[in-house]
Amino acid sequence: MFAHAPGLWRYRQLRLAANRSDLYRAVPRVSFDAPEAAQPQGMGHGLFLSEADLAAFGGNPVARETIPNDAHNFIGRIGAQLSAPGSGGTLVDRVDEPEVQGPPPAPTFVLCFAPRTEAAPVEAFHRHLTERVARPWSEHPGVLRLRVEPLPPYGRSAMSSPGVPHRWPTDATYLGWIELAVRNEGVVGDLLAGVADELAEQVGAVHAYPVREIYTIISAGRPTTVGLRGYPAVQAIDAAGADEQRSEAVLELLFGDAVRGLDRLRRRT
Structure with missing residues (x-):
């Protein structure tokens, strides 16, 4: 359904495993344990190129009605957050696989950060997370x-x-997260140890959720084959060597103009 809703530049679904509090050495005043009830099992991550694209997505019946009305069939609790334009970004990418499907090619984690107090200044926390945690981590050779x-x-x-x-x-809600792919799991502990003092200034909790699988539904403004057909169908196509099933002509016959993604939206506006 997300593949048929116009406006998204990229949309991925990250399937998460339980929090790994064993990855780090102890850091004073920072908790690495998360109650089971508060641990997300998956994350949908969408990116929009412009406010107009976001408005087109939000105003489309699929996004406005169909997807929300279907959520109760497979989600027990949901939290959808909208980040400010330009607030996030990829600082390093040596994996360079924009359309990961299935298990990630390297150990990958979603690290979620909760502030030390609920009254923490939000902008200061965001600067701290970006400049004193994420940026130094991005320079580590194991990242x-x-x-x-x-x-x-x-x-x-x-x-x-x-x-x-x-x-x-719980009362401890997240004010930011980092998607982290590393050469091996030991790198995660090294990273935390390297910023232990800085971390404790603003951060009250860090929870690390291993990414079991990634499904890229939309990439560069166009639905992927997985987005249109689902991962099991694409596995069958790969196993059978049925490459013609990926052709634009076949996909357009099956799914119509939806295969063109943002191109379709641009033509109409």
Whole structure:
């Protein structure tokens, strides 16, 4: 359904495993343990090139009604956050695989950061996370990919889904996250040890969720084959060597103008 909603430049679904508090040595005043009820099992990550694209997505019936109304069928709790334009970014990418499908090619984690106090100044926390944590980490030779995403304070979800609760189950909500791909798991502990003093100034908790699988639904403004058909179907196409099933002509016959993604939206506006 996301592949059929216009406006997205990139959309991925990250399937997460349980928090790994064993990756680090102890850092005074920073917690690495997360209650099971508060641990996300997946994350949808979407990027828009412009406010106009965001408006086109939000105004489309698929995004406005169909997806939210379907969420109760497979999600027990949801929180949708909308980051400010230009607040996040990829600082290093040595993996350079824009359309990862299935298990990531290197150990990958979503690291979520909660502030020391609920009253923490948001902008100061975001600067701290970006400049004193993410940027030094991006220079480590063992880091293959790092993207930092500051988050606004958690409140009402940016996407309402009938029948799906939005309330966070604990008081410690996240103000930012880092997507981190590393050469090996030991790099994560080294990174935390390297900024232990800086971390404790603003951060009260760090939770590390291993990324089990990534499904890239939209890439560079166009739906991927996985986005249109689903990962199991693409696995079958690969196993059978049925490359013609990926052709634009076949996809357009099956899915119509939706295969053109943002190109379709640009033509109409």
